Amino acid sequence: MSDSGLATLRDYIRWAISQFSQAQVFFAQGSDSVFDEARTLVLGSLHLPYELHDKYLDCNLHTDEHAIVQSILKKRIEQRIPAAYLLGETWFAGLPFKVDERVMIPRSPMAELIPQRFSPWLIKVPQRILDLGTGSGCLGITCALEFPDAEVILADMSEQALQVADENIALHQLGERVYTLRSDIFAQLAGQRFDLIVCNPPSLQTEQWAQLPREFQYEPRQSSRSGCTGLEFIHQVLQQASQHLSNKGLLVLDVGQHRSKLIELYPMLDFTWLEHSQVGSAVLALTAQQCAACQ
Ligand SMILES: C[S@@+](CC[C@H](N)C(=O)[O-])C[C@H]1O[C@@H](n2cnc3c(N)ncnc32)[C@H](O)[C@@H]1O
Numbered sequence: 001m002s003d004s005g006l007a008t009l010r011d012y013i014r015w016a017i018s019q020f021s022q023a024q025v026f027f028a029q030g031s032d033s034v035f036d037e038a039r040t041l042v043l044g045s046l047h048l049p050y051e052l053h054d055k056y057l058d059c060n061l062h063t064d065e066h067a068i069v070q071s072i073l074k075k076r077i078e079q080r081i082p083a084a085y086l087l088g089e090t091w092f093a094g095l096p097f098k099v100d101e102r103v104m105i106p107r108s109p110m111a112e113l114i115p116q117r118f119s120p121w122l123i124k125v126p127q128r129i130l131d132l133g134t135g136s137g138c139l140g141i142t143c144a145l146e147f148p149d150a151e152v153i154l155a156d157m158s159e160q161a162l163q164v165a166d167e168n169i170a171l172h173q174l175g176e177r178v179y180t181l182r183s184d185i186f187a188q189l190a191g192q193r194f195d196l197i198v199c200n201p202p203s204l205q206t207e208q209w210a211q212l213p214r215e216f217q218y219e220p221r222q223s224s225r226s227g228c229t230g231l232e233f234i235h236q237v238l239q240q241a242s243q244h245l246s247n248k249g250l251l252v253l254d255v256g257q258h259r260s261k262l263i264e265l266y267p268m269l270d271f272t273w274l275e276h277s278q279v280g281s282a283v284l285a286l287t288a289q290q291c292a293a294c295q
Contacts, residue, residue, distance in 0.1 A: 004070075006066070007060050007061070008057065008058050008059060008060055008061065009042060009043070009046075009048075009052075009056065009057045009058075009059060009061065010057040010058055012042045012061070012069050012073075013038045013039055013042045013043075013057070014038075015073075016037075016038035016041060016042055016073050017034050017035060017038045019073065019077055020034050020037060020038060020076070020077065021034055023077045025037070025076060025077060025080065025215075026080070026213035026214075026215050027083075028107070028215075029082045029083075029084060029105040029107060029215060029216070029219075030082070030083060030084045030090045030091070030105050030106070030107060031083060037076075037083055040083050040087070041072055041073060041076060041083050041086065041087070042069055042073075044083070044087040044089070045068055045069050045072040045086075045087065046061075046065055046068065046069065050091075072086050080213070080214040080215050080218075081215075081218060082105055082215045082218055082219075084099050084105045085099065085100055085101055085105070085218060088100060090105055090106060092106040092107075092111050092136075092138040092142065093111040093112075093114055093115060093138075093142045094115075095138075095141070095142060095145070095172070096171070097136050097137070097138050097141070097168050097171075098136070098164060098167045098168055098171060099136050099164065100164065101218055101219070101220070102158070102160040102161055102163065102164050102220065103135040103136040103160075103161045103164045103165075103219075103220065103223065104135045104136070104219050104220065104223035104224070105219065106135070106136055106138035108138075108139065108200040108254045108281075108283075109254065109276040109277070109278040109281050109283055110139055110142075110198060110200065110252070110254060110283060111138075111142070112276045112277060112278075113252070113274055113276060113283060114139070114142045114143055114146055114198075115142075115146060117146060117147075118196070118250060118252055118274070118285065121250055121272055121274070121285045121287075122196060122250045123248055123250075124195055124246075124248040124249075125147060125149070125150075125195075126143075126147055126150050126194070126195035126196040126249075127149065127150055127151065127195055128150065128151050128152075128153075128192075128193070128194045128195055128196075128246070129143050129144070129147065129150050129151070129152045129153070129194060129195065129196045129197075129198070130152075130153050130155060130189070130192075130194040130196070130197045130198070130244065131143065131152065131153070131154045131155065131198050131199070132155050132183075132185065132186075132197060132198070132199040132201070132237065133155070133156055133157075133199055133200060133201050133202070133223075133233070134154035134155060134156045134161065134162075134165050134180070135156065135161050135164070135165070135200075135223060136161070136164050136165060136168055137154045137164070137165030137166075137168040137169060137178075137180075138168070139198045139199075139200060140152045140153070140154040140165075140178065140198065141154075141165075141168055141169065141172055141174060141178060143196065143198060144172075144174050144177065144178050145172065145174075147196075150177070150195075150196075151177050151178075151179075152174075152177065152178040152179070153178075153179055153180075153181050153189075153192075153194075154169070154178065154179065154180045154181070155180075155181045155182070155183040155188070155189065156180070156182065156183070157182065157183065157184050157185075157222065158220065158222060158223075159182060160220075161220070161223075162180040162181075162182060165180050166180055185233065185236050185237065185240070186236075186237075186240045186243070186244055189244060192244060193244055193245060193246045193249070194244055194245060194246065194249060195245075195246050195248065195249045195250070196249065196250055196252070197237075197241060197244065197245060197249070197250070197251045197252070198252050199237055199251070199252070199253050199254065200253075200254040201226065201233035201234055201237060201253070201254070201255075202222060202223055202224050202225055202226040202230075202233055203224075203226055203230045203231070203233065203234060203254075203255065203256040203257070203258060204224045204225055204226065204230050204256075205225075205226075205227070205228060205229060205230040206225050206227070206228060207228075208230065209221070209224050209225045212224075230256075230257075230258065231258060231261065231262075231265075234253065234255055234258065234262070237251070237253060238253075238266070238269075238286075238291065238294045239294050239295060240295075241286070241288075241291040241294070242288055242289075242291035242292040242294070242295060243295075245287075245288035245291060246288065247288060248287075248288070249287070249288045250285055250286070250287060250288075251285065251286045251287075251288075251291055252274070252283060252284070252285050253283065253284050253285075253286075254281065254282075254283050255282050255283070255284055256280075256281050256282065257280060257281070257282075258282070259273065259282035259284075262284070266294065268293050269286065269290060269293060269294065270290065271284045271285075271286065272284060272285040272286070
């Protein structure tokens with residue numbers, strides 16, 4: 001037992017729940033509740049799986065383990081570092097991804113949509129897929145595993161993000177058909193066409209970003225902020241996507257909070273809104289022909 005009187009994994013998880021609640025730690029970057037965050041951090045810090053059987057929760061910690069768990073919980077509470085960065089790992093669509101402060105922590109509702117293969121909107125099994133604004137590579141790598149014959153490009157403006165995406169390509173052993181490319185939106189993709197483009201763009205206004213809880217300030221600025229309206233990246237994707245989609249291609253775009261604004265700004269477009277369980281975040285789909293109307 002440590003000086004604190006805490007002895008078992010269960011003690012630490014219970015204690016972390018109390019401490020996180022009292023300190024009003026914020027969760028929205030991978031976990032969805034104080035219980036989830038406490039379990040993720042206590043078990044993750046000791047390299048134990050999240051699904052660890054209940055019987056192990058009453059095991060006493062080794063002396064060294066007390067120090068490891070206490071140190072990580074202290075950093076979470078005092079410095080507000082997100083759990084995924086403290087552990088160097090997170091889960092997306094049931095898959096592990098390496099993450100650190102070079103990339104946004106994956107949380108797009110596309111985690112639910114990719115395993116459904118965008119059915120019935122994606123009518124052709126994609127041979128070429130683009131993940132635009134890839135960050136950790138989570139969307140493109142999940143697509144690559146869902147469509148095992150596809151070639152996938154992971155594009156991002158940030159060289160640092162692409163280093164993390166490369167690590168995740170290696171983690172999932174996809175180096176033969178998944179590649180990274182540095183590109184400012186579509187600028188370095190001239191003449192290239194894809195059967196599926198997935199994109200979770202930066203979509204916050206600069207002012208909104210500054211008001212987010214401290215946890216979000218650890219993420220790269222360019223992963224969240226998109227000008228004074230939050231719509232700059234989205235406009236460019238909508239206007240240029242038709243030049244990069246094959247005839248039966250589909251654009252799937254996570255537009256966050258901008259659903260009603262986009263309906264107002266693009267009255268000529270009949271957006272398809274994909275259903276998922278995340279409140280306040282919208283994902284649209286457009287065919288190549290529909291995208292042509294945005295040009
Ligand atoms: C919201 S994050 C999404 C990351 C990842 N796709 C995900 O869903 O977790 C947006 C990403 O777009 C990238 N980005 C920002 N501006 C860009 C630009 N002009 N061209 C390409 N990528 C850009 C950022 O570096 C960041 O990785």
